[in-house]
Amino acid sequence: MKYSSQSVAMPYFIAAIGLFVGQIIFGLAMGLQYVVGDFLFPEIPFNVARMVHTNLLIVWLLFGFMGATYFLVPEEAETELYSPKLALAMFWIFLVAGAATILGYLLVPYSTLAEMTGNNILATMGREFLEQPLLTKIGIVIVALAFLFNITMTLLKGRKTVISIVLLMGLWGLAIFFLFSFYNPGNLVKDKFYWWWVVHLWVEGVWELIMAAILAFVLIKVTGVDREVIEKWLYVIITLALVTGLIGTGHHYFWIGTPGYWQWLGSVFSALEPIPFFAMTVFAFNMVNRRRREHPNKAAVLWALGTGVMAFLGAGVWGFLHTLAPVNYYTHGSQITAAHGHMAFYGAYVLVVLTMISYAMPLLRGRAANDERAQVCEMWGFWLMTISMVFITLFLTAAGILQVWLQRVSDTPMPFMAVQDQVSLFYWMRLWAGVVFAAGLVTYLASFFVKGESKPLIHA
Amino acid sequence: MPDQEADLLREQMPGPRLAILAESLFLANLLVAPGLAFVVLVILWRKHRESAPLVVRNHLQQTVVASLYGGAMLLGVSIAIFLLGGFDDPWSWVLGILYFVSFHATLVIFGVIGLNHAMLGQSWQYPFIGPDLFE
Numbered sequence: 001m002k003y004s005s006q007s008v009a010m011p012y013f014i015a016a017i018g019l020f021v022g023q024i025i026f027g028l029a030m031g032l033q034y035v036v037g038d039f040l041f042p043e044i045p046f047n048v049a050r051m052v053h054t055n056l057l058i059v060w061l062l063f064g065f066m067g068a069t070y071f072l073v074p075e076e077a078e079t080e081l082y083s084p085k086l087a088l089a090m091f092w093i094f095l096v097a098g099a100a101t102i103l104g105y106l107l108v109p110y111s112t113l114a115e116m117t118g119n120n121i122l123a124t125m126g127r128e129f130l131e132q133p134l135l136t137k138i139g140i141v142i143v144a145l146a147f148l149f150n151i152t153m154t155l156l157k158g159r160k161t162v163i164s165i166v167l168l169m170g171l172w173g174l175a176i177f178f179l180f181s182f183y184n185p186g187n188l189v190k191d192k193f194y195w196w197w198v199v200h201l202w203v204e205g206v207w208e209l210i211m212a213a214i215l216a217f218v219l220i221k222v223t224g225v226d227r228e229v230i231e232k233w234l235y236v237i238i239t240l241a242l243v244t245g246l247i248g249t250g251h252h253y254f255w256i257g258t259p260g261y262w263q264w265l266g267s268v269f270s271a272l273e274p275i276p277f278f279a280m281t282v283f284a285f286n287m288v289n290r291r292r293r294e295h296p297n298k299a300a301v302l303w304a305l306g307t308g309v310m311a312f313l314g315a316g317v318w319g320f321l322h323t324l325a326p327v328n329y330y331t332h333g334s335q336i337t338a339a340h341g342h343m344a345f346y347g348a349y350v351l352v353v354l355t356m357i358s359y360a361m362p363l364l365r366g367r368a369a370n371d372e373r374a375q376v377c378e379m380w381g382f383w384l385m386t387i388s389m390v391f392i393t394l395f396l397t398a399a400g401i402l403q404v405w406l407q408r409v410s411d412t413p414m415p416f417m418a419v420q421d422q423v424s425l426f427y428w429m430r431l432w433a434g435v436v437f438a439a440g441l442v443t444y445l446a447s448f449f450v451k452g453e454s455k456p457l458i459h460a
Numbered sequence: 461m462p463d464q465e466a467d468l469l470r471e472q473m474p475g476p477r478l479a480i481l482a483e484s485l486f487l488a489n490l491l492v493a494p495g496l497a498f499v500v501l502v503i504l505w506r507k508h509r510e511s512a513p514l515v516v517r518n519h520l521q522q523t524v525v526a527s528l529y530g531g532a533m534l535l536g537v538s539i540a541i542f543l544l545g546g547f548d549d550p551w552s553w554v555l556g557i558l559y560f561v562s563f564h565a566t567l568v569i570f571g572v573i574g575l576n577h578a579m580l581g582q583s584w585q586y587p588f589i590g591p592d593l594f595e
Binding site: 282290312318321397398401402405410 | 550551553554557558561562564565568569572573575576577579580582
């Protein structure tokens with residue numbers, strides 16, 4: 001660790017991993033609810049478990065992005081963080097607000113929570129992924145503004161690099177697009193139209209910038225490849241991401257009341273969306289293949305390569321699978337969407353945050369890399385989680401194809417719940433794959449506690 | 461203008477261009493121009509298979525053979541699934557789509573690795589479907 005203020009990243013990473021564990025626990029509970037419908041009912045009904053599962057994902061990834069930024073920016077800017085105290089204060093505010101929100105979901109009926117938190121003043125609740133109460137949303141904006149102020153001021157007083165500027169663009173975009181969560185028009189078409197400006201323009205827009213910047217930073221550090229080479233790749237990747245992803249929003253506008261031209265725009269541009277992920281895969285392999293040194297942190301290199309491959313498969317291939325309008329006509333909102341969502345989030349965002357944590361955590365603990373045994377344990381965690389995620393995706397895809405056929409293609413279509421019974425075999429298989437994923441997560445957590453001889457610090 | 465700024469592509473991809481082209485055509489055959497990219501690849505292979513440097517010959521040979529075997533396995537098994545199972549059986553679709561997507565994605569990942577080796581001027585053998593490398 002080159003700058004002492006980078007240490008504020010540590011609590012962010014710990015909170016991210018803690019919330020990740022919570023997300024997986026609720027994922028397993030839901031996996032069981034798919035096949036044992038009254039499991040945990042009425043204490044934690046499916047809709048609440050799902051809300052907690054997805055909200056925890058978003059919150060822990062945000063913790064991860066913030067931690068990654070606090071670690072990355074001082075090093076890139078070659079200066080201490082503008083205000084480490086502000087960063088720590090925001091950490092606690094965000095953590096308390098996040099925990100209170102999750103407890104609110106679990107302990108109070110959602111409608112009561114809405115009444116308690118001022119939803120009658122400005123109605124923003126009740127929409128998928130943006131279920132947070134108004135107070136939490138305002139809290140997120142305050143935390144985001146303070147965070148961006150801190151980072152921007154740091155950057156302004158230090159060196160400006162392509163990586164830090166791309167990262168900052170992504171983070172500002174993240175904050176700006178979140179503001180559309182406060183716009184909740186009565187017209188359902190308009191509601192959905194702008195809802196995607198948060199959801200889609202985050203994950204298929206500005207988050208890709210954040211991901212590419214973090215990946216580029218780690219690759220510079222672990223490969224020793226010239227910054228200029230990596231920066232050129234970064235320019236290409238973010239251009240491709242924005243050119244395809246922005247108008248690619250159109251793949252959410254099929255048959256929801258928007259003009260018909262969105263079917264063409266959405267299909268064409270989102271068919272191009274795999275390209276930046278493809279470029280990222282080539283980029284990660286290329287940098288590792290042309291590395292100028294053998295970095296002792298082999299686990300971080302593995303996470304970085306995994307990010308490229310899994311993001312391409314999950315976001316690129318599985319996204320393309322159902323993105324064309326004539327295909328989406330049948331597959332919309334089926335388990336194929338769930339398959340894509342799982343692998344894309346895991347490949348693109350979970351893995352990039354874990355890549356950064358894998359690289360930064362040993363440095364934050366005063367060493368270049370962990371002991372070999374700890375790294376082997378960490379890499380087991382990687383493989384268990386990644387392979388099980390591949391199987392989760394395959395089983396959900398199978399369930400989705402069967403669902404689409406029985407419910408929408410067949411001459412004698414079956415009702416939704418009858419179809420759920422027919423695909424339950426795949427839900428069981430998905431559940432067991434989820435159990436293996438949880439075992440992988442436990443293995444990953446255990447790697448932090450494996451003691452041994454750590455590698456001394458080296459200077460990049 | 462300094463020399464190193466004059467050729468950004470060369471700086472990023474120091475490997476032989478023909479090898480890079482062969483791997484790119486392998487990927488293009490899978491992704492954007494199936495059939496057409498393969499025809500161009502075969503023409504390149506016929507033209508350069510004896511005269512090109514070793515690394516280039518390896519990439520040409522690997523991509524042509526991997527395209528043939530890979531394509532045969534991709535299409536052959538998929539068609540067989542539908543012919544044996546029937547188009548009206550939902551399980552044909554479940555198996556057929558899963559097989560096609562998974563195998564296709566695997567070929568693409570192999571192609572990415574091949575492209576990287578070509579960009580760095582190294583030979584690379586496709587797992588399972590690639591012939592032995594020229595020594």
